[in-house]
Amino acid sequence: MGRNIGYGGTAPRVPGSVVIDLGRRMNRILNIDAENASCLVEPGVSYFALYEEIQRRKLPLWIDTPDVGGGSVLGNAIDRGVGYTPYGDHFANHCGMEIVLPNGELLRTGMGALPGKDGADNPTWQSFQPAYGPYVDGIFSQSNFGIVVRMGIWLMPEIGHQSYVITFPREEDFPEIVEIIRPLAQQRILGNIPQLRHVIQELATTARPKSDFYSGPGPIPREAIREHAAKLPLGDVSWVFYGTQYGDAASIAKQLDVIRTAFSKIPGAKMLLPEDLPADHYLHSRVSVCSGVPVLRELDWLNWVPNAAHLFFSPIVPTRGRDAKIVHDIVVRLHAKHGLDLIPTLCVAGREMHYIVNIVYDRSSLDEKRRAAACMREMIAEAAAEGYGEYRTHILFADMVAGTYNWGQNALMRFNETIKDALDPNGILAPGRNGIWPKRFRGKGWEILGTEVEDALEGKGIGPKPRA
Ligand SMILES: Cc1cc2nc3c(=O)[nH]c(=O)nc-3n(C[C@H](O)[C@H](O)[C@H](O)COP(=O)(O)OP(=O)(O)OC[C@H]3O[C@@H](n4cnc5c(N)ncnc54)[C@H](O)[C@@H]3O)c2cc1C
Structure with missing residues (x-):
């Protein structure tokens, strides 16, 4: 949906990038499970759209919305946004994802990795978050490791x-x-x-x-x-x-x-x-x-x-x-x-x-x-x-903030770069998002640091530049 106002909107970091608008055609509410109090949505589903559908079906369920309701339910959760009911930690209240990886492969996380009966979605995909083995969902939030095309979200049963x-x-x-x-x-x-x-x-x-x-x-x-x-x-x-x-x-x-x-x-x-x-x-x-x-x-x-x-x-x-x-x-x-x-x-x-x-x-x-x-x-x-x-x-400010998380000689960023290079060896997906640069961009001065931020406001120094 791209309503990330105050955090950069829809702007890509690298000039000449292609922006993928997931709000236009991937806007289906794929499921609302009233018994499980959960839903499965595509990226283009706004808070208003989900709310209106729940009202239309007369279900006794609440969504959890940030202060402004025009954004994407999935987009806000993947950026780890917040809302104000008891379900206000949006990423903590997601359950299961489907992701397009940079090599085109489709991945389901959580219980979704276990096929349901006769090819149906797993019946607990929106019920249990970590499933079996490493819990990978977190690496797709605030990152550039994949495009999330489906996400399960828990809904709160209405209450006084x-x-x-x-x-x-x-x-x-x-x-x-x-x-x-x-x-x-x-x-x-x-x-x-x-x-x-x-x-x-x-x-x-x-x-x-x-x-x-x-x-x-x-x-x-x-x-x-x-x-x-x-x-x-x-x-x-x-x-x-x-x-x-x-x-x-x-x-x-x-x-x-x-x-x-x-x-x-x-x-x-x-x-x-x-x-x-x-x-x-x-x-x-x-x-x-x-x-x-x-x-x-x-x-x-x-x-x-x-x-x-x-x-x-x-x-x-x-x-x-x-x-x-x-x-x-x-x-x-x-x-x-x-x-x-x-x-x-x-x-x-x-x-x-x-x-x-x-x-x-x-x-x-x-x-x-x-x-x-x-x-x-x-x-x-x-x-x-x-x-x-x-x-x-x-x-x-992504590079600057990423640079502050530098414990252990930037161990976290080196780990992120290792994942980035493994999943996206050609560095095609959102280079520079959250300060994570793919291999082919690194060491070329793409980062915006210090007073370069002010210069970038005039379009200067957004691309590669020599560093001392
Ligand atoms: C007045 C005001 C109040 C606000 N209050 C709040 C608030 O209370 N809580 C809050 O959290 N925010 C708040 N915001 C910030 C922001 O507007 C919201 O978080 C908004 O919901 C984000 O836009 P979106 O949901 O359309 O997400 P998007 O802009 O669609 O997504 C956010 C980012 O996540 C990534 N992303 C999106 N979709 C995908 C995908 N499918 N796969 C992989 N990555 C993806 C992209 O990098 C994108 O930039 C506020 C903003 C304003 C102006």
């Missing part, structure tokens, strides 16, 4: 749900909020992967442009955010926690009590339910996303600047206040240095969080693009120096 928001007035309570989330998530009291957002998002998700709130130069000042947030439904707060609980009404009521009590340690923390907020408040769109209904509301924050484009910086950080603060301080400092608005959204699990920064910039301004790219580059380097690495990145 209650979304809520908790607001925190003080900026400096951020590490303590993270400390409180950790045990709640580890004990599985939190129903889904909650989002912790900075209050700037309350302004941005109104879909109003930044110029409505601040018309001066540079990033919107904290005082301007405060002044305008005070007029919005959540008021003059600093951090906003969006969560959802699942179960029957009595169980949800108990869960909310535990959560309310835990966060009451933060001065001024306040829990609100959808009925406490106006119908156009963003919490109502979270109710949809967190109960498996795809929406597009999240795109609203791209109205922030004219001609908006965005980059995601997505390091994995331990769910610990002190680590969260280290990354937050890096991000705050570098955004200020490069004159960019800081728009963080943290997806917080029990042991790690995806600390996601949305850099929104005017793509018609080369200066803004260069500042956004420089900020990304410096955040990647500084975070890596502290031991924090990105879980996913824009194609422009």
